[in-house]
Amino acid sequence: MKIREGELRRLRMPLVGPFRTSFGTQTERDILLVKLTGEDSEGWGECVAMDVPLYSSEFVAGCEHVIRTWLLPLLMRQDDVQPEAVSELFAPFAGNRMAKEAVELAVLDAELKRRGQSLAAYLGSVCDRIPCGVSVGITDTTEQLLAQLEGYLAQGYQRIKLKIEPGLDVERVRAVREHFGPDLRLQVDANAAYTLEDADHLARLDEFGLILIEQPIHEEEVWAHAKLARRLRTPVCLDESILSARVARECIEIGACSIVNIKAGRVGGYLEAKRIHDVCAELGVPVWCGGMLETGIGRAANLALAGLPNFTIIGDVSASNRFWREDITEPFEMVDGHIAVPTEPGLGVTVRQEVLDRYTTSVERIRA
Numbered sequence: 001m002k003i004r005e006g007e008l009r010r011l012r013m014p015l016v017g018p019f020r021t022s023f024g025t026q027t028e029r030d031i032l033l034v035k036l037t038g039e040d041s042e043g044w045g046e047c048v049a050m051d052v053p054l055y056s057s058e059f060v061a062g063c064e065h066v067i068r069t070w071l072l073p074l075l076m077r078q079d080d081v082q083p084e085a086v087s088e089l090f091a092p093f094a095g096n097r098m099a100k101e102a103v104e105l106a107v108l109d110a111e112l113k114r115r116g117q118s119l120a121a122y123l124g125s126v127c128d129r130i131p132c133g134v135s136v137g138i139t140d141t142t143e144q145l146l147a148q149l150e151g152y153l154a155q156g157y158q159r160i161k162l163k164i165e166p167g168l169d170v171e172r173v174r175a176v177r178e179h180f181g182p183d184l185r186l187q188v189d190a191n192a193a194y195t196l197e198d199a200d201h202l203a204r205l206d207e208f209g210l211i212l213i214e215q216p217i218h219e220e221e222v223w224a225h226a227k228l229a230r231r232l233r234t235p236v237c238l239d240e241s242i243l244s245a246r247v248a249r250e251c252i253e254i255g256a257c258s259i260v261n262i263k264a265g266r267v268g269g270y271l272e273a274k275r276i277h278d279v280c281a282e283l284g285v286p287v288w289c290g291g292m293l294e295t296g297i298g299r300a301a302n303l304a305l306a307g308l309p310n311f312t313i314i315g316d317v318s319a320s321n322r323f324w325r326e327d328i329t330e331p332f333e334m335v336d337g338h339i340a341v342p343t344e345p346g347l348g349v350t351v352r353q354e355v356l357d358r359y360t361t362s363v364e365r366i367r368a
């Protein structure tokens with residue numbers, strides 16, 4: 001496929017409610033979309049970077065710059081672009097994985113539409129629907145937290161992830177366990193808010209039968225995670241630390257984690273995400289699909305990925321209305337605690353231009 005035009009579009013979309021993590025509170029989402037147009041096909045990609053570099057070093061304006069200045073011009077110089085070659089083409093540029101992922105996804109969408117194949121089938125999905133989990137932000141009070149969980153469980157969510165931070169951890173988890181009982185599938189996400197010094201404190205979570213604790217320590221401290229994992233009964237899962245299949249293998253081999261969160265944006269694309277899935281399967285480590293407050297574009301891709309066979313832990317795969325009053329594609333709805341995996345070619349979603357335009361803050365077109 002020859003790419004004729006690239007479009008970079010920024011959106012500002014309000015969240016249905018504030019989302020608080022250990023690095024701040026979000027009330028809206030600044031989103032970057034990439035649209036690629038070839039001779040007979042077009043494709044969409046979504047960049048998951050946040051507006052401020054708190055989760056990782058990437059941020060949305062930086063990704064836009066990288067895509068505009070280096071990735072798209074290089075892509076447009078190719079006579080034939082195939083999704084399988086994109087990561088190699090971009091390899092000379094260090095890091096910038098979220099920027100690369102957005103472009104690769106647009107190539108995948110456009111090319112798979114030409115091939116008449118869904119992303120799910122292409123990646124090797126074995127499911128037609130995905131069980132839903134929801135990530136719940138930190139609340140001001142325990143009562144608010146319990147009320148939110150009541151609401152999500154009533155909707156049908158099958159697994160709860162609680163964001164925790166020092167001071168709002170053990171007692172919150174205890175309250176949730178006491179209120180909802182031992183059968184609730186529950187896990188916690190620390191977003192790197194602790195250090196190895198907190199090992200004894202974090203071991204107090206062991207009594208609550210959590211599925212996992214996610215990224216307790218700074219992303220660069222993988223050996224500290226290995227030491228922590230030896231002191232906890234709760235399985236340690238890594239998110240921010242896992243940047244590639246190579247890193248995933250090393251982290252597992254040194255015992256830094258026994259479960260892996262896969263987010264395509266964090267690792268540079270859906271093909272690298274699949275490679276991580278495969279490495280983990282080979283090493284007997286289960287994976288689950290993370291989320292980054294995606295619109296229907298990224299959500300469609302995550303559903304396709306989450307259908308791979310080693311996604312045996314329920315992920316942050318939630319319905320569109322978890323974050324959006326109105327989605328820019330047809331909304332993903334949860335039925336009996338599951339969302340259907342799109343089956344149409346490519347991402348299998350249609351972008352609603354009128355909704356898109358309403359949330360758009362800038363559009364830039366780059367021609368070959």
Ligand code: NPG
Nearest residue numbers: 055135191290291292293294316318
């Ligand atoms: O369901 O899309 C979702 C959100 C899942 O909690 C979620 N994402 O660290 O995994 C994370 C977290 C996140 C939130 C990351 C905000 C970055 C910013």
